[in-house]
Amino acid sequence: MTLRLNVDADAWRSHHRSLLEQVPGLVPVAKGNGYGFGLENCAREAVALGVDAIAVGTAHEVLPVRLAGWSRDVVVLNPWRPADPLATSLLEDEHVISTVSRTRDLDQLRQSHQRARIILELDTTMHRHGLRAADLDHVVTAGLALEGWAVHLPANGSLEEATALARAALAHQHAPVWVSHLSVADYAAFSTEMPVETRMRVGTRLWLGAPEVLATTATVLDVHPVKRGDRLGYHQARAPRDGFIVVTSGGTAHGIALAAPVPQRSLRQRINTIADGVMRAAGNALSPFTVGGRKRPFAEPPHMHSSMLFVAGRRPRVEVGDEVPVTCRMTTTRFDEVVLGQR
Structure with missing residues (x-):
């Protein structure tokens, strides 16, 4: 995985x-x-x-x-x-x-x-x-x-x-x-x-x-249903609503969620930073993993080799073994596999 x-x-x-x-x-x-x-x-x-x-x-x-x-x-x-x-x-x-x-x-x-x-x-x-x-x-x-x-x-x-x-x-x-x-x-x-x-x-x-010739993916390792208020993860935070915990490969050892400081030169950059800060303060840190067509929040900070995502709703939208897109900062990510093949 x-x-x-x-x-x-x-x-x-x-x-x-x-x-x-x-x-x-x-x-x-x-x-x-x-x-x-x-x-x-x-x-x-x-x-x-x-x-x-x-x-x-x-x-x-x-x-x-x-x-x-x-x-x-x-x-x-x-x-x-x-x-x-x-x-x-x-x-x-x-x-x-x-x-x-x-x-x-x-x-x-x-x-x-x-x-x-x-x-x-x-x-x-x-x-x-x-x-x-x-x-x-x-x-x-x-x-x-x-x-x-x-x-x-x-x-x-x-x-x-x-x-x-x-x-x-x-x-x-x-x-x-x-x-x-x-x-x-x-x-x-x-x-x-x-x-x-x-x-x-x-x-x-x-x-x-040539970024169009590159694709980065993570493997879905586990999917668990949770109810609002259920405790989860190392830090025992509570699930914000009914939904699913989706566990994917990719964690801090890979460089997931690491980001270099970026100077806030433009109004757009400042607005994005404020929006990100508001989401984090509300406990909704957006992950780089895309599940069901959009990026999902971390359920808690990434672990060393995996990440726990929260997917709200009645369906998890993925199964164990699925590959999901993940946005990576290439200069800080260490992949388990680099596959030189054909797309």
Whole structure:
């Protein structure tokens, strides 16, 4: 009884090939939970695409992609820090490219790990990691293998920002420029303007850019009739009315009902947040599971591997063994099965 991700593999791979044709120098990103597909599946698909480099989030993700068959270059996106022993050991690996974002770390590497392959990350308007413009005069890469400059842009990447930062870096030292989050058209324009090789790291757009070829389902594990006022679940809450408890696969261990904080920028977002808060306060937290054509409330918070839903009415609308749709945040969900087949 599983939480399952079904993938129309032919259509999914067609999307990959189409994007690869539009983005020369594409570098697939495989990090975290592999965007829901798993690091291993992402690595195998990257092998099939024939690209020469893959990017992972952390040093700990290098081994999983290699065990899946990846044997070419691996870029570690999290910047190297002296206190990370695994990342430090990978500096000796000829197929690992480490990211450096501080001059003090760069200077230390020049002393301790000459010939290490590195990418220098520039500070963008994200302000997460990176060398500032004032740092460039202090950048010395002698003895190290500089593989390029990294420009990690915000989600809606700016061609103007990428171009300005790249030009400032290239005025100091020529090397390939690795960007992210540019549109296909902006990347083409950027590549044309640059006097060096360009690469673009792509994760979400590559793996999740064709949502119509994905289907996520959970299995119905049990169905129980309840009367209004019956106690149920770990917390012994009372059933709000007559109906059914529908138990499905999928719980906190899978990432069900986990959500990243979202800034409330628009009026619509604020209204949705207020409505959700009112429902929760009334004990009706809406679940991501669809039963009988609509999403049903949790009977209580999800358990580790299952969820209890409340379905009001005289009929449960599902039976044990049925598969029901479930809306998942792909970057936080770990599926029991990822099925690469045909829809």
